[in-house]
Amino acid sequence: MRKNFKAQAIALTMMAMPLMASASEADLLKRLDRMAEEVEQLRAELAATRKKTDTVEQRQDALAAVAPVASTEVASASPMSLGPNTVLSSYGEVNYSRPSKDASRSKADVARAVIGITHRFDEKTKMVAEFEWEHAVTSATDKGETAVEQLYIEREFNNGLRAKGGLFLIPAGLLNTNHEPTAYYGVFRNFVETAIIPSTWREAGLGLSSTFDNGLSWDTGLTTGFDLTKWDASSTDGRTSPLSSIHQEGQQAKSRDLSVFGALNWRGVPGLLLGGSVFTGKAGHKTADFAAQDARITIWDLHARYTPGKWDLSALYARGTISNTTALNQTFAGQPTPVPSSFYGWYAQAAYQLWKSSDYTLTPFLRFEKYNTGNSYSGLNIATGPNEGVWTIGTNFNIGEGVVLKADYQKFKQDKTRDRLDLGLGYDF
Numbered sequence: 357m358r359k360n361f362k363a364q365a366i367a368l369t370m371m372a373m374p375l376m377a378s379a380s381e382a383d384l385l386k387r388l389d390r391m392a393e394e395v396e397q398l399r400a401e402l403a404a405t406r407k408k409t410d411t412v413e414q415r416q417d418a419l420a421a422v423a424p425v426a427s428t429e430v431a432s433a434s435p436m437s438l439g440p441n442t443v444l445s446s447y448g449e450v451n452y453s454r455p456s457k458d459a460s461r462s463k464a465d466v467a468r469a470v471i472g473i474t475h476r477f478d479e480k481t482k483m484v485a486e487f488e489w490e491h492a493v494t495s496a497t498d499k500g501e502t503a504v505e506q507l508y509i510e511r512e513f514n515n516g517l518r519a520k521g522g523l524f525l526i527p528a529g530l531l532n533t534n535h536e537p538t539a540y541y542g543v544f545r546n547f548v549e550t551a552i553i554p555s556t557w558r559e560a561g562l563g564l565s566s567t568f569d570n571g572l573s574w575d576t577g578l579t580t581g582f583d584l585t586k587w588d589a590s591s592t593d594g595r596t597s598p599l600s601s602i603h604q605e606g607q608q609a610k611s612r613d614l615s616v617f618g619a620l621n622w623r624g625v626p627g628l629l630l631g632g633s634v635f636t637g638k639a640g641h642k643t644a645d646f647a648a649q650d651a652r653i654t655i656w657d658l659h660a661r662y663t664p665g666k667w668d669l670s671a672l673y674a675r676g677t678i679s680n681t682t683a684l685n686q687t688f689a690g691q692p693t694p695v696p697s698s699f700y701g702w703y704a705q706a707a708y709q710l711w712k713s714s715d716y717t718l719t720p721f722l723r724f725e726k727y728n729t730g731n732s733y734s735g736l737n738i739a740t741g742p743n744e745g746v747w748t749i750g751t752n753f754n755i756g757e758g759v760v761l762k763a764d765y766q767k768f769k770q771d772k773t774r775d776r777l778d779l780g781l782g783y784d785f
Contacts, residue, residue: 445472447536447784451543456775466492470505480512484524488556503605505556516566523560523606527575527619528633529553529672530659537782541668541707541721542748543762544778548701548727551597552674553657559615560606571624580604581615581637582653584678585646589691595729595741598699599655599676602639613638615653627663632656639678648684648695653677666709668719675700682735689736696741697734701727707752720751745769750778758785 448469454462472486486505494500508522525533531540531549535556540546545555561579582602587594593601604610615637622630634656640649655676662669677698685694703725711718725748730741750764762780 441477442473442475445474445785446470447472447538447782449537449780449782451781452779453543454777455773456777457773472506481509483509506558507606518565520563520565521561523558524563525556525558526579526617526633526635527565527621528557528617528635528655529657529674530629530661530670531555532557536784537762537780538754538758538760538784541705541719541752541762542723542750542764542778543780546703546705546723546725546748547744547746548672548674548703548725550600551727551729552599552676552699552701553655554597554600554603557599557603558605560609561614572620572622574621575617575619575633577617579615579617580606580609580611581613581635582639583610583641584639584648584651584653584681584684584695585610585641585643587684587695589688589693589695592693594693594695598678598696598729599653610641610643612641629659629661631660632658646684647687648681651678651680651684654679668707668709668721669705671702671704673700673702685733685735694733694736694738696730696732698732699727699729699741700731701725715756717754718751719754721749723748742770744771759783 446469449467450464451467452462452464468488468490470486470488472484474482474484476482485507488503488505489500490503491498491500494502504523506522506524508520508524510518510520512518527533529549531545532553532555534540535545544550549555559579559581561577563575563577563579565573565575567573581604582599583604584602586602588601591601615635617633617635619633620631634654636652636654638650639653640646640651642649653676655674657672657674659672660670675698678695679697681695681697688694703723705721705723707719707721709717709719724745726743726745728741728743730738732740746769747767748764750762753761753763755761760780760782762778762782764778766774766776766778768774
């Protein structure tokens with residue numbers, strides 16, 4: 357800086373030389389002194405500016421180092437402010453049923469409320485969790501239930517392959533992995549995909565999936581299965597839904613015998629879905645003194661959905677079997693609910709978007725389904741269960757994308773005491 361100052365003074369001197377002819381030496385020296393002072397002032401201002409710049413840069417560096425820690429502290433304290441990588445979701449429904457034969461059995465129910473959290477660690481890795489409360493109140497003396505519906509980590513690889521591990525929904529049928537109240541017609545989920553294929557059926561394990569450019573997608577995996585040792589022959593639960601009565605839901609699940617599943621779905625034509633699934637595994641778990649140690653449970657389905665224009669058409673067939681139950685059923689002699697060796701169900705459904713205005717959509721539908729939770733038995737001379745047929749006619753009234761009002765009437769072919777009017781309110785976001 358001192359050398360620069362001298363150079364500046366010399367330059368000023370050279371500029372002043374033409375003035376010497378007309379000015380005294382004293383005047384020239386005064387002018388040089390003033391110029392030197394101005395240069396010194398400029399140098400001081402430049403030094404001050406550099407100092408401020410250095411201070412600002414130091415503060416920015418300090419903030420950059422502290423920012424990740426501060427973000428973590430905020431995330432731990434306030435889940436609602438986790439940022440764009442974390443999404444909060446929810447769905448729920450409130451229902452009302454009024455039997456046409458006996459109005460005294462009418463009831464209203466907060467059927468379920470679900471809170472979901474999805475967090476993306478990076479563009480290829482995410483965590484999915486869902487927590488469910490059923491029937492409003494959960495306690496030792498109430499009928500409510502609290503459950504972890506899903507809890508898994510998924511990683512996507514460069515070739516489009518996805519792998520996941522944890523507790524996740526089995527890709528069976530049309531409803532199990534897409535069961536929010538805005539996603540199906542009718543106040544209640546259909547009987548085939550609750551009595552034959554258990555609704556919100558999940559298992560703990562590992563899964564692989566991928567989708568091809570031609571619209572074909574596949575899922576497969578190794579998971580926990582059912583526990584036949586939980587079968588209660590004195591209860592009617594097994595007649596309502598054989599597999600729902602013995603599913604494990606990731607709760608200290610017996611895992612001596614694991615199960616495998618596979619699913620294929622094709623969406624190669626706009627509006628068309630064709631698919632099927634299979635799940636199989638032993639359910640005895642080599643339990644000591646259990647009469648059906650080698651029992652195997654297999655359930656499979658075929659399904660189709662087509663949505664041309666305002667129509668929404670769907671159909672599904674599902675069948676389940678439980679093998680090697682002869683000795684077990686002999687121990688249940690005299691009990692009301694032995695283990696079935698086969699059960700099945702199917703339905704066909706048509707819906708039509710009759711009216712749409714702004715955020716409102718009215719879609720009436722008609723569905724017929726037939727199912728039998730005790731189609732055959734092994735080991736005992738037991739009459740098979742009824743082939744129950746159910747007509748359901750109703751409508752969904754959607755408000756925007758996330759709210760639906762529902763009404764339907766269900767007519768049963770065999771047990772006419774179950775005929776009923778249903779009303780429902782649901783949401784999903």
